[in-house]
Amino acid sequence: MTDPMILSGTSSNLDSLRSQLIAGSEKVQLQIIPQLAELGNQGLEVIQEFLWQRREQTPTPVDGKIYQLLYSCGVPEIKDFLQVNFPQGVVPLKSEQGIDYIPLVELLAISDFQAADRLTIQKMCELAGEEALKRKWLYFTEVENFPVTDLQTMNQLWFVYSEGKFGFSVQREIWLGLGKSFESLWTKINWKKGNTWTRYPNEFTWDLTAPRGHLPLSNQLRGVRVIASLFSHPAWDNKK
Structure with missing residues (x-):
């Protein structure tokens, strides 16, 4: 059985990292993203939700970092999430000559x-x-x-x-x-x-x-x- 104290510590750390991801500077956010991923599925869910909430905004390196991490994580549900919601990645692939990017x-x-x-x-x-x-x-x-x-x-x-x-x-x-x-x-x-x-x-x-x-x-x-x-x-x- 998992020690309740460990679970409590993990939850507390997750909440702290989530808060820093939401409110931190871009530099802080880029540092927080891999830390969240190290927490497993719960951490991945946090950054997945964060990316979803930012889907209508101009993409930044934070969005790119999250997409790269989710793209390579190997979780089928996350792969499906990206294919449905970000089939071309986080950057709009605009072209005046129909170039495939x-x-x-x-x-x-x-x-x-x-x-x-x-x-x-x-x-x-x-x-x-x-x-x-x-x-x-x-x-x-x-x-x-x-x-x-x-x-x-x-x-x-x-x-x-x-x-x-x-x-x-x-x-x-x-x-x-x-x-x-x-x-x-x-x-x-x-x-x-x-x-x-x-x-x-x-x-x-x-x-x-x-x-x-x-x-x-x-x-x-x-x-x-x-x-x-x-x-x-x-x-x-x-x-x-």
């Missing part, structure tokens, strides 16, 4: 950032057209013509499913903070060490221990003209 969601949901990075450049080439798909890289003029909606969708996917660490908007924010110095940016996000470019793929960090802004890489974007076009894109004028 579900495969990108599936990779980000399991934090396979290396595969997600490869798929991101593929999706960018899809936006640019057949010629870009064939060559597998982009001209800066093609980036200039990207639909605002699609660029915002890809960026939001990376941002929401990385605890707010990754995304084009994050890289742009860092670049602006460095006085628009690309050389400083390369060093800051660890794309370059001294005069040596970081080698793809083994020298890059494909998890959340990476520096803020490290991903998405889309390796060829390190060319200044292409990434400059990306950072000056009107998508960031009305970024959500």
Whole structure:
């Protein structure tokens, strides 16, 4: 028989964590989510309910963290819950060109950032057209013509499913903070060490221990003209 004192302690801890999840800052919430999951089904129910209550709000990294955890927990009832209520994840998959972003969601949901990075450049080439798909890289003029909606969708996917660490908007924010110095940016996000470019793929960090802004890489974007076009894109004028 389970000790009543243990049950009482677990219930008290659950209530405390629930309160912190509801009222805490985003930083606190991100810390609380895995602690709740460690409490088993009761903890999972708390974060599942929290995600459901936030379904009409603009998704944040907290929603992404919860979705990733529930997506990977292996509980059939929770899997059904996600399929019914969040069939495309927590980020609206808007596209002006009918691009399918579900495969990108599936990779980000399991934090396979290396595969997600490869798929991101593929999706960018899809936006640019057949010629870009064939060559597998982009001209800066093609980036200039990207639909605002699609660029915002890809960026939001990376941002929401990385605890707010990754995304084009994050890289742009860092670049602006460095006085628009690309050389400083390369060093800051660890794309370059001294005069040596970081080698793809083994020298890059494909998890959340990476520096803020490290991903998405889309390796060829390190060319200044292409990434400059990306950072000056009107998508960031009305970024959500």
